[in-house]
Amino acid sequence: MADEFIKGFAILTGGLLVWMTFAAWYNTPDFYGTQLIGANPEDPGTYVSMALLVKEAALYFALLGATTFWVVIPASRRAREYYASSN
């Protein structure tokens, strides 16, 4: 269980670090207003588009990875134990 926790935690923090870096570059129009979740830049070039894609991927990686290791895998183990014991 502790292993699953630290795996999920590492994925969460690492993914959010990547997301925060790109979000600070491209989604922080003003430090006195919205930060990190501002609107995407209009008319992004090729590299900016790639960076925005990586940012989205990092966010989903962090959230889905943490959910997987903290919820899905333990729940599936519990379910497997339950069905193994009931049969």
Place this chain on the structure above:
Amino acid sequence: MSDNEPQTDGSGPGIVAPDDEVPSWRERKERTTGLSRLTYEYFERARREDQDLRQESSYVERDVLGFPAWPHETIRNLSLASFFTGMILFLSSMLPPHLGDPANPAQTPEVILPDWYLYWSFGLLKLGPLNPELSILGGNKLLSDPLYGVLANVVVVGAIAIVPFLNKGSARRPVEQPFWAAIGVGGVVFAFTISALAVKNLVPIEPNLLFDLTFLLPFVAAAISYAVLKTMREGYMYDLNRRYYRLRPPR
């Protein structure tokens, strides 16, 4: 199939007495290769050195085992320091800098507040309603409200400063000391409520109610935590953990 036959799946009485051919658990560990073997030998050697040191010297046996500063603690601290240094370098180089406007010394800010971690002290300065008015002085106050607040700070800081001198011996889990744990919970809650009182202009609660809650909520939280911890003292796991965590008495 009789019950005495060994089962291949590990169930049943398949236990056989070890002979000379069967490796012991220690030998099994030593036969593994790679990083696990290196780690095992490393810590086994450290444990052995510690054991020798205990046996051949007048070294007082302590309850808590420690590792030597070199190399164990040094390598660990180097890796930790490298990680945090790298994280600082990464953040400072990758995130755009936040350069705020320069402060205007000619203008008083709208909200005057200390930093958030000093809100509790700022809140203790606002205890004017608790400052008693003495009838023998004709309704005058013995202490001015600001002095009363400063003395409240002295009382709180003094109470916290006394804690290390209350020798309770080794640290214990909260379930073993429900009363003192409840005191601690009440103190933590009071730190938050007095902080909320410090920024009462920003808290959407009626000020008088907020003032009452500031001193009521800590007692409520302490009572709840005392009850919960008292309840947790029962049961099999409590006894098991207590036996496990109990340290040898000091000589």
